[in-house]
Amino acid sequence: MLPHDDNPLFATFARAQIRVERGEGVWLHTSDGRRFLDFTGGIAVNSLGHAHPHLVAAITAQASKLWHVSNLFEIPGQERLAERLTEASFADKAFFTNSGAEALECAIKTARRYHYVNGQPERYRILTFEGAFHGRTLATIAAGGQKKYLEGFGPKVEGFDQVAFGDHEALAAAVTDETAAILVEPIQGEGGIRAVPEVCLKGLRDLCDEKGILLIYDEVQTGIGRTGTFFAYEHSGAEPDILASAKGIGGGFPMGVCLATAEAAKGMTPGTHGTTFGGNPLAMAVGNAVLDVVLGEGFLAEVRRTALLFKQSLASLADRYPEMIEAVRGEGLLIGIKPRVPNGAFIEALRGHEMLAAPAGDNVIRFLPPLNVTPEEVREAMRRIEAAAAELSGRPAEGAAEGAAA
Ligand SMILES: Cc1ncc(COP(=O)(O)O)c(C=O)c1O
Structure with a gap:
């Protein structure tokens, strides 16, 4: 690694001194000859592990045909992927993005436009929860509301109100005539794997219906099979109006999606939103290949x-x-553990046993293996964790x- 001052990269990341050369399934091989058991999974991104043959074949085939055309033209892979995502979920419509934060931006804009075209432009405020993480754009740091991410970046984007995690009364009291939507992660990932109880998700759905506001789920981390169902909301059965997902959907290719019911998306008419790269043929080839596996029988x-x-x-x-x-x-x-030592110290000790895991808030350690991890690989992980x-x-x-x- 270059000394800090000579490194040409922004100093935004505190990187571990591990240089990975090659990945294979749940294993990572470093340039100095070590082999790590990867339970970080690119922070819940490598949904099918590294170099999955079906994904490699899909991107290779697409790479020799067509990479990019822009959204000025029809992209059959987008229509196919949108059809599959909507068939497998509550949604009727999809908008493809390059990242989770962009999927959230689309979700927020969709909710605001819904009320705008309903003749209620004053309804633009979004309610969020303490400890949430929705990304690093200006709007999503405002939505997440965490001081450490907002500090020094000028005035917080207007229109986000935050309530304490699990405080039902505060939530009901925070809904006003200006509220457009409630935005929530069914399970807070970065916040320390904190699940919203199923009964509370149902309560949120009821509250939204009663007040005529939209329910947005951030399933950037929990979506595409990560929690054992295609989307995490399925555990509760409380469906959203809008949902943002990313990470695992591309298996390592940068992509995301904003899903919505036709009603919630009705304000998103031609010209209201756009993206240069989102949904390009390369991304769609990989996204479809991921779904071939994740939605496969059993x-x-x-x-x-x-x-x-x-x-x-x-x-x-x-x-x-x-x-x-x-x-x-x-x-x-x-899945995660909360150790009684600083999570960084535990993660460091795991690295000593050639295993990788990710930190999260509330001193939690996240284990995010590929979805196709085998029982034997889990047993190997347990030996190293122990x-x-x-x-x-x-x-x-x-x-x-x-x-x-x-
Ligand atoms: C729940 C959640 N929302 C949004 C994001 C932001 O996604 P991205 O980093 O792709 O912009 C993340 C990333 O960790 C996330 O976990």
Whole structure:
């Protein structure tokens, strides 16, 4: 790595000194010859692991045909992917973007336009929740409301009101005649894998219906099978009017999508919104290939089975290391532990055992393996997590120590 002052990159990221050369499934190979078990998954992006043959074949075939034409022309891959996403969800309409934040921007604009074309332009405010993370554009840092991301970037974009996570009364009181929508992550990812209880999601749906406002889900991290269902809202059955997704939908290719019911999207008429790159043929080829796998027969059932094994194994580890692990959280393969040491120290110890995991708020460590991770790979991960827990507790690893990759 270049010394800080000589590095030509913006200093915005505190990067680990790991240079990855090649990936294969759940494994990453570094330029200095190490092999890491990758449970960071590009922060919930590599939904099918690295170099998945079906995705490689799809992007290679598309790359030799056509990369980009712009949205001035028809893009059959977009129509196909939109059809599949809408068939598999609450939605009737889709708009493709390059990232999660852009999908959120589209969701926010769609909600505001809905009220505008309904003759209520004063309804533009969006209610969000403390601890939320919706991206790094000016509007999405305002939506997320976190001081550390807002500081120094001028006035916060107007029109976002925040309420405490789980405070029903504060929420109901915060809805005014200017409220356009409620925006919520069904499970806060960056915020520390904090799930909104299913009954509360149903309550949000009822509140929105009662007040004539729209419900927007941010499923950038939870969507496309990550929690064991295609979208996380399916666990509660409370459908949104608008949903933003990204990350796993491209399996590593940068793309996102804003989905909406036809009614919610009715204000998004020609010229109201746009993108140069969003939905280009390369991205659509990969997105369709990801869905070939994720929507394939039995795939999500298998995700749920593997996730259960992982969660049970982590719960058993927490029982055996109560001085080290305070809690296990998550749904499907968005799963985490809350250690009793700083999460950075635990992640560092995992790296010593050649395993990668991602930090999250509330001192949580996120495990985000590919959705097609095998039970044997989960067992391998458990051996390494236990080895790290044992090392940090200063005692020899118990049951799973055998074969631990130290
Ligand atoms: C829930 C959620 N929303 C939005 C975003 C922003 O997505 P992107 O970084 O692709 O803009 C993220 C990224 O971590 C996220 O987890």
